[in-house]
Amino acid sequence: MLALENVHTYYGKSHILHGVSIEVGPGEVVGLLGRNGVGKSTTLKTIMGLVRPSGGSVRFEGRDIAGMAPHRPAHLGIAYVPEERRIFRLLSVLENLRTGLDRPGVSESRKNELLENAYEHFPVLRDRRNQAGGTLSGGEQQMLAIARAMMLDPKIILLDEPTEGLMPRMVSQIREIIHVLHRGGVAILLVEQNVPLTLEVSSRVYIMEKGVVRHHGPTADLRANQAVIHQYLGV
Ligand SMILES: Nc1ncnc2c1ncn2[C@@H]1O[C@H](COP(=O)(O)OP(=O)(O)OP(=O)(O)O)[C@@H](O)[C@H]1O
Ligand SMILES: [Mg+2]
Numbered sequence: 001m002l003a004l005e006n007v008h009t010y011y012g013k014s015h016i017l018h019g020v021s022i023e024v025g026p027g028e029v030v031g032l033l034g035r036n037g038v039g040k041s042t043t044l045k046t047i048m049g050l051v052r053p054s055g056g057s058v059r060f061e062g063r064d065i066a067g068m069a070p071h072r073p074a075h076l077g078i079a080y081v082p083e084e085r086r087i088f089r090l091l092s093v094l095e096n097l098r099t100g101l102d103r104p105g106v107s108e109s110r111k112n113e114l115l116e117n118a119y120e121h122f123p124v125l126r127d128r129r130n131q132a133g134g135t136l137s138g139g140e141q142q143m144l145a146i147a148r149a150m151m152l153d154p155k156i157i158l159l160d161e162p163t164e165g166l167m168p169r170m171v172s173q174i175r176e177i178i179h180v181l182h183r184g185g186v187a188i189l190l191v192e193q194n195v196p197l198t199l200e201v202s203s204r205v206y207i208m209e210k211g212v213v214r215h216h217g218p219t220a221d222l223r224a225n226q227a228v229i230h231q232y233l234g235v
Helices: 040-047 071-076 093-099 108-121 123-127 138-150 168-183 195-201 219-223 226-233
Strands: 002-011 014-024 029-033 055-060 078-081 156-160 187-192 204-209 212-218
Touching: 002 040, 014 029, 014 040, 014 055, 014 187, 014 212, 029 040, 029 195, 040 078, 040 156, 040 187, 071 078, 078 138, 093 108, 093 138, 108 123, 108 138, 108 168, 123 138, 138 156, 138 168, 168 187, 168 195, 187 195, 195 219, 204 219, 204 226, 212 219, 212 226
Parallel strands: 029 187, 029 204, 078 156, 156 187
Antiparallel strands: 002 014, 002 055, 204 212
């Protein structure tokens, strides 16, 4: 469904991605692991058209999406929850969620259904629906960012380090929502530094180092290969 092939991405003259190939099938949860600064976020930004690759291809359902205007992937069914979350701090929780619903072709009843579904999985967002986004805790803002992505009714969600800096209880909630999305048939490309969580929720894993994919395969293979985990992830 999503396929990056031999992707090269630069920031100015810095060559960041050196021929990255990654695939995610329909409904599949795929982990993308790697230490700080190896190019994980750049990979997601390249998929979203926030940076244009200088070479290689990014295809979604057979269509070349590399370098598309950033709103286009969203229309095709790709939702993106960036590392910095980008909650509208002055808008209420409900208004934040509505930004994901204001698009053509969604009936009022479908909008209500999507909202209800989000509230069901994140009750705290219902409780705080009239509160400004900026007043939420870090974990609640992460939930809001994921819930807003769910408003798009996506086929795939790109999650960039959703558990970074969160308390264990919040990490459990993020784990739970990943399971919920998976059961609902949504594919996920999960960028993480939390290795145990990624190994638990993903069926396949890619490990990057310095802009190159060094390892990829079924999660079970990686779990049995502690040497690789130690070499590239240092745990
Ligand atoms: N806008 C930018 N301009 C120039 N260089 C950048 C820019 N964004 C990131 N970089 C560099 O590109 C490299 C890859 O960054 P990227 O954010 O993709 O890494 P990452 O794997 O997501 O790291 P982290 O785990 O810290 O989030 C790093 O060396 C970083 O300093
Ligand atoms: Mg990053």
